[in-house]
Structure formats: structure tokens, C-alpha cells
Amino acid sequence: MTVSRDPASPAGPAHMPDGAAPGPADPAEVLAKLGRSWTWVLGSAVATLVPGILILVWPEETLHVVAVLLGLYLLVTGAFRFVEAFARDDHGERLPGLLLAVLYVLGGVLCLRNPLQTIAALSLIVGIVWVVSGILTLYTALAARDLPHRGFVLGIAVIGIVAGIVVLALPSESARALTRLLGLWLVLLGLAEVALALAWRAALRRAGIAGSHDPARTG
Template identity: 35%
Template structure:
């Protein structure tokens, strides 16, 4: 039988590389968070453009799947093609009208929360055993209400998401700097 030696920790060079990466990402996180707090409108435009680009790539991927996945049934391929075209067009529209893409993003979040809430309420009423019944129904009702608020106030929701997200990004980045692994001594 062969004895396997398992290292007790990361090699020193790897630990220092991870440490450097964590420091860099924390500094970038702090800068991005502060920029988002100081200049929220330009930050939202960047988010909107990135959302549009994401939709374009997703649409292209779905269209590629529709035309290349010969093993899928025709109905699924047609569905993928239609969804891909719709998503691609939505992405192009988002790039030319970033403000509207933020509203679309808020609507998608609101609808997602409503559906999640409905699922949780239904699970609670059906007696699901993965969480207490009262908790499922309560959290589901909260998700439904939050989704409705986002649908009716998408601009306020996006602004709130930005502010809260920026603050959390700064806080998490600062915490990362205080919880770094110790630097290892690298032989010269």
C-alpha cells in the first residue's frame, strides 16, 4: 500500500498569488462601489449596456442551438429559435435605449419574485417538509408583495438595488482585506 502525502496548506507561492488576487479584487470592488454611490446614473447606464450585451449573446446562443442541435425535436428547435430571436432583439433594443432595459430588468426581477412567491406559498400549503409551513407561506407572501412593488415602481427598485448593492460591495471588499490569509515567506 502506498502512503499518500497530502499537503496541509497551500504552497507559499500559491497562497501569495491568491492573496494578491484577493487584494486586487477587494480594491476594485471598493472603487466600483464608491463610483456607483457617487455617480449612480452613469453606473446604471453601464449596467443597462451590460444587460443588453448579455441578452444579445444569450439570443445568439439560443439561435445557434436551434439551428445546430439536430438531435432535438423540431418543436423544441423552433421554440429555441423563436426565443433566441426575441432575446436577441431585446438585447439590441437595450443597447439603443439603456433606460428602458433597466425597466425590463426590474420587470423580470419582479415577475421572478412573484413566481417564486407563488411556488413557496403553494409548497407551504401542500405541506412541504423542507421548511416550516409558516415560513414558506410568509416568505412566499413577502416575495409576491416585493415583486408587485418592483413591477409598479421599477425605477425606484433599480435605484435601490444599485445603492444597496454598492454599499454591500464596499463592505464585503473591506472585510476581504481584513480577512486575507497571511503572506508567506518566499525564498529568494
């Protein structure tokens, strides 16, 4: 999970000299503004929570359904990670976020490409994604010393690493047990991201710019 370095950093269009009208919006700036919005962070949390809840509520569903849910979760999360990467002001700090986006999309494609594969194969894909994602998020949190709510980001990174290790380390004799485990970890990760989204909203409100970073309140 990536958030902008400074809640008070301006996100609106730059004023042109001599009253000239501003040109077309820079796509990178549009993505950066969207990625800084707390509602975007909350959307990422919902994209993680919903598949986890569905897997826990319907553990008897076929492996095909589980594979589709996991594949869609990874693809949608990859899209969120791509946008969130642009919330970083330093272009060099965007690289971990972009790598995360590619990793999630690749994992989603692998899940959807063969939805009839075993639960062990699905666990392997998701476990690797979680471990690598957690490591990259941990690196981002430690490298960016002025990152807001560092504790929340570090917590999400640790949860992701632990979730990936547990899923990869457990034996695959019980498909139902692994399915429940995947659902449980998705719910825990989603709840952690909800906490981060609410903390980010509080930071924006303290800075007095909640409206300017919230696309839902623009026109």
C-alpha cells in the first residue's frame, strides 16, 4: 500500500502565467491525485475484503469459483497498486509500487488462465504474491522516512509477509482448510487497509484538504 508523502502537498492544476488557460491535464498528475485520495485506499481495501468474505461464507463452492475470485482480486488490486504508485512524489519511489502492480496482475492472469488448477497451485500463486508484495511494501515504508502513518503501512507489510509464508508452508492435503485460510487472510488484509484508509482520511482532514484529494467530491 502506497500513500503520498505529504497530505498537504498540492494536487490541483498549476496556475498559468499571464492568465493563460491551463493545458490538458498530465495523466501522471491525475493518477497521483487519485492515488492520494483516502477513498481510493478504501476501495483497495474493499477489493480485498469482498473476495475474502465470499470465500469464507461459501467454502463449499467449487474450485473454479475460488480461482475466479482470487484471480479477480489480484487483477483489481493490481489496478489499485498501479494508481497508488503515482501518489509518490519521487519518481524513483514509484518503482516498488509499479512492480507490485505487475506482480498482482501476473498472479491474477495465472489464476484465471486455468481456473481448474488445484487449491495447492492457487495457494502457491497467492502466497508468492503476498510475500513479495509485503517485502516491497516493507522496503517502501522503511526507505521513505517521511511516510505518513508508517506504522499502518509496516503493519500491512508484515501481515502480507506472514500470510504468504503461512500459506506456502502449510501442507495441501486439505483443500477446504487452505480455502478457509486464504479467505481469512484476505479479510485480515482488507481490515488492515480499511484502518489505513481511515487514518489517511483523518490526516487529510487535519491538513484541511480532504475535499481537494477526494475525486468523489469534484464536480
